Amino acid sequence: MKAISVLTCLISAASSVAAQSIREINGNRFLSPYAGQNVTNVTGVVTAKGPSGIWLRSLETTRDERLSGGIYVYGSALAKNASIATGDVLVLDGAVSEYRSSVNYLPLTEITLPKVRAILERNLSFAPIVLGKQRGPPTKLFSSLDSGDVFGVPNNQSLISVVNPILQPKKYGLDFWESLLGEYVTIQNPRAVGRPNQYGDTWVVGAWATTGDNKRTGLTVSQKDGNPEAIPITSPLDGTSNRKDGKLGDRLEDITGVVTQGFGFYQIQPLTKLTVISSREPVVSGATTLISDGTCSGITVGGYNIENFALKDTAHVTAVASHIVDYLKTPDLLAVQEIQDNNGETNDGTVDSGLTLSALTNAIATLSNGSVVYNFTYINPVDGQNGGAPGGNIRNAYLYRPDVLQLQGGSNAVIGDSVTANEVLRGPTLKYNPGLIDPGNGAWNASRKPLVAAWELVGTGSKKGKGKPLFTVNVHFTSKGGSTSLHGDARPPVNGGVEQRTAQGQVAGAFIAQILARDPNAHILTIGDFNEYAFTAPVQTFAKVSGLKDLDEVTEIPTTERYSYIYDMNTQELDHTFVSKKLGKGAKFEHLHVNTWLAYDDITSDHDPSVAKFNIC
Numbered sequence: 001m002k003a004i005s006v007l008t009c010l011i012s013a014a015s016s017v018a019a020q021s022i023r024e025i026n027g028n029r030f031l032s033p034y035a036g037q038n039v040t041n042v043t044g045v046v047t048a049k050g051p052s053g054i055w056l057r058s059l060e061t062t063r064d065e066r067l068s069g070g071i072y073v074y075g076s077a078l079a080k081n082a083s084i085a086t087g088d089v090l091v092l093d094g095a096v097s098e099y100r101s102s103v104n105y106l107p108l109t110e111i112t113l114p115k116v117r118a119i120l121e122r123n124l125s126f127a128p129i130v131l132g133k134q135r136g137p138p139t140k141l142f143s144s145l146d147s148g149d150v151f152g153v154p155n156n157q158s159l160i161s162v163v164n165p166i167l168q169p170k171k172y173g174l175d176f177w178e179s180l181l182g183e184y185v186t187i188q189n190p191r192a193v194g195r196p197n198q199y200g201d202t203w204v205v206g207a208w209a210t211t212g213d214n215k216r217t218g219l220t221v222s223q224k225d226g227n228p229e230a231i232p233i234t235s236p237l238d239g240t241s242n243r244k245d246g247k248l249g250d251r252l253e254d255i256t257g258v259v260t261q262g263f264g265f266y267q268i269q270p271l272t273k274l275t276v277i278s279s280r281e282p283v284v285s286g287a288t289t290l291i292s293d294g295t296c297s298g299i300t301v302g303g304y305n306i307e308n309f310a311l312k313d314t315a316h317v318t319a320v321a322s323h324i325v326d327y328l329k330t331p332d333l334l335a336v337q338e339i340q341d342n343n344g345e346t347n348d349g350t351v352d353s354g355l356t357l358s359a360l361t362n363a364i365a366t367l368s369n370g371s372v373v374y375n376f377t378y379i380n381p382v383d384g385q386n387g388g389a390p391g392g393n394i395r396n397a398y399l400y401r402p403d404v405l406q407l408q409g410g411s412n413a414v415i416g417d418s419v420t421a422n423e424v425l426r427g428p429t430l431k432y433n434p435g436l437i438d439p440g441n442g443a444w445n446a447s448r449k450p451l452v453a454a455w456e457l458v459g460t461g462s463k464k465g466k467g468k469p470l471f472t473v474n475v476h477f478t479s480k481g482g483s484t485s486l487h488g489d490a491r492p493p494v495n496g497g498v499e500q501r502t503a504q505g506q507v508a509g510a511f512i513a514q515i516l517a518r519d520p521n522a523h524i525l526t527i528g529d530f531n532e533y534a535f536t537a538p539v540q541t542f543a544k545v546s547g548l549k550d551l552d553e554v555t556e557i558p559t560t561e562r563y564s565y566i567y568d569m570n571t572q573e574l575d576h577t578f579v580s581k582k583l584g585k586g587a588k589f590e591h592l593h594v595n596t597w598l599a600y601d602d603i604t605s606d607h608d609p610s611v612a613k614f615n616i617c
């Protein structure tokens with residue numbers, strides 16, 4: 001108490017000679033009004049020390065929540081100076097800088113070239129701001145510059161670093177975290193809403209309001225809600241490392257640290273490493289309950305992006321096969337993406353993938369004790385034209401159970417080639433079965449061309465009535481590479497490839513519309529990795545043009561349970577299944593969380609698979 005009254009006295013003396021306060025330096029916008037200027041007699045208590053600098057907190061309070069009371073002072077001599085400790089009240093001079101390591105990031109306001117004038121006091125007690133109690137983040141919007149939709153198009157209409165808007169911390173997530181930049185904070189009762197990345201950085205939320213909560217206690221992204229209430233916890237200040245084996249939904253001990261900005265995100269650097277109290281059970285979701293009955297009234301179709309699937313990675317081959325046997329329960333038809341050619345990422349002109357797919361079907365046969373021997377079909381790409389890992393020539397393929405299904409036309413089916421566009425003929429039937437949708441269209445540049453096929457049941461008995469053919473379109477739209485982070489400078493953030501994906505949705509949708517034009521009651525299924533959320537322009541365009549319905553909607557899967565992927569703070573659905581009205585009747589659908597729930601080192605693919613069951617009689 002004595003210390004504080006002495007300090008108050010000193011501060012008022014200092015402010016009478018126009019020293020800059022930490023709150024004045026931060027100002028009420030993103031960029032400091034003092035950026036590029038020298039400041040003198042900046043006074044604050046040391047709240048934390050890191051490897052390259054220290055954090056100061058203003059001794060002045062304010063009711064203006066926009067003015068952060070904390071600041072980072074960059075300088076390794078200061079950081080390493082053993083005679084400066086937390087609780088010291090420093091007076092220092094320095095230069096205000098807005099630092100970022102990439103133009104795509106938001107900058108960190110910091111004081112550089114610090115020169116300590118005086119230590120006014122030692123061992124002043126200070127307390128962290130308790131997030132969720134004193135201050136809590138908004139739960140939906142990120143920035144006033146996003147026009148209400150962080151996932152909206154067009155992207156990059158403005159830059160925060162240029163507009164430098166006045167902070168609205170109650171409304172916008174980035175403004176909230178900016179208004180606490182440099183501050184010393186505590187998160188009570190935190191839980192992981194992602195899994196640690198390769199550095200152990202872990203996205204969390206604490207005891208505050210959240211939206212999009214799923215049953216696993218992650219946060220599912222939804223339209224206009226990108227979950228700004230989550231924050232990554234990065235490198236501990238004490239030089240230890242966070243564990244990398246954390247999982248979605250882990251309960252953690254309370255976290256105390258400093259709010260900072262780096263590598264494209266607001267983040268909290270904790271004083272010490274994260275401690276997991278408990279993890280969610282069961283470790284993976286159960287097997288599908290959707291089992292084929294081998295007749296037209298109950299056939300099953302799965303979809304799975306099996307991530308750079310290569311013949312020589314035998315552990316991966318076995319792991320994928322065991323998912324297909326144990327969790328997907330060997331559906332009649334399986335649409336897979338990211339099948340590499342027979343020598344994987346060796347870039348020597350090899351394009352065929354027959355051996356790669358045989359390795360998978362052989363492993364499935366082994367694991368199913370010979371009870372399931374899949375056949376497969378695919379079309380080789382032109383070398384180097386499908387994007388993905390160089391030399392890998394990833395493509396989409398189908399595995400099918402020849403005891404249940406065959407390509408329509410059986411041995412008379414004409415398989416298409418890498419450059420010829422498939423056509424919808426009278427019937428409707430396909431000219432090539434399977435064939436590619438408009439492979440020469442620029443929409444598919446450096447991307448996978450959709451593989452369209454028509455299937456019929458084998459056998460003719462009443463139990464195995466052939467029903468009507470099932471048309472399937474296996475897609476893998478172009479990647480989100482080139483995106484900027486949701487916390488980045490460009491607003492709305494750059495969603496890499498969004499225009500190309502929209503064009504892909506248009507081209508694939510138009511082909512499907514031709515089938516429906518010939519038969520409005522056709523059974524049509526589109527399944528695969530759209531690399532995009534259901535509510536965004538590419539998928540909406542696909543739905544509108546194709547006339548198909550999202551099977552999640554048709555089967556009324558709760559919106560928060562629609563996910564197949566985790567990225568940063570968001571559980572999300574990049575993989576979708578769309579059906580024609582007729583095929584949707586009585587359909588069932590399940591997402592199998594065999595990867596999203598696991599620690600990074602334990603995953604088989606970055607995507608979860610799904611299984612659906614249909615009546616095609």
Ligand SMILES: *[C@@H]1O[C@H](CO)[C@@H](O)[C@H](O)[C@H]1NC(C)=O
Pocket residue numbers: 014017018019040041117118
């Ligand atoms: C900074 O504080 C010193 C005393 O430590 C004082 O002499 C000087 O005038 C102050 N400068 C400003 C700009 O306030």
Ligand SMILES: *[C@@H]1O[C@H](CO)[C@@H](O)[C@H](O)[C@H]1NC(C)=O
Pocket residue numbers: 036037038095
């Ligand atoms: C800040 O101070 C340094 C000396 O410490 C001086 O070289 C520099 O020109 C000053 N910068 C400004 C913007 O006044």
Ligand SMILES: *[C@@H]1O[C@H](CO)[C@@H](O)[C@H](O)[C@H]1NC(C)=O
Pocket residue numbers: 077081082083084116119
């Ligand atoms: C550490 O800080 C104290 C107080 O400002 C100063 O007197 C001393 O010179 C510093 N030591 C080093 C090695 O910079």
Ligand SMILES: *[C@@H]1O[C@H](CO)[C@@H](O)[C@H](O)[C@H]1NC(C)=O
Pocket residue numbers: 123125
């Ligand atoms: C610092 O203050 C705390 C009480 O706030 C006291 O327990 C501790 O002994 C003090 N440390 C030093 C080095 O004075």
Ligand SMILES: *[C@@H]1O[C@H](CO)[C@@H](O)[C@H](O)[C@H]1NC(C)=O
Pocket residue numbers: 104156159484490494
């Ligand atoms: C966003 O637009 C600015 C021009 O306003 C441009 O300089 C910048 O490169 C763009 N960012 C990205 C990631 O495309």
Ligand SMILES: *[C@@H]1O[C@H](CO)[C@@H](O)[C@H](O)[C@H]1NC(C)=O
Pocket residue numbers: 325367368369371
């Ligand atoms: C295959 O055989 C093993 C050993 O008998 C058994 O544990 C396993 O459940 C069988 N798997 C299938 C899919 O039948």
Ligand SMILES: *[C@@H]1O[C@H](CO)[C@@H](O)[C@H](O)[C@H]1NC(C)=O
Pocket residue numbers: 375376377402406
């Ligand atoms: C497997 O597919 C190939 C063509 O891709 C075909 O020639 C063969 O007859 C099929 N085998 C069975 C058992 O259906």
Ligand SMILES: *[C@@H]1O[C@H](CO)[C@@H](O)[C@H](O)[C@H]1NC(C)=O
Pocket residue numbers: 442443445
């Ligand atoms: C696709 O690539 C070709 C040549 O490689 C180019 O002319 C065309 O503009 C590209 N189309 C799109 C949509 O990027």
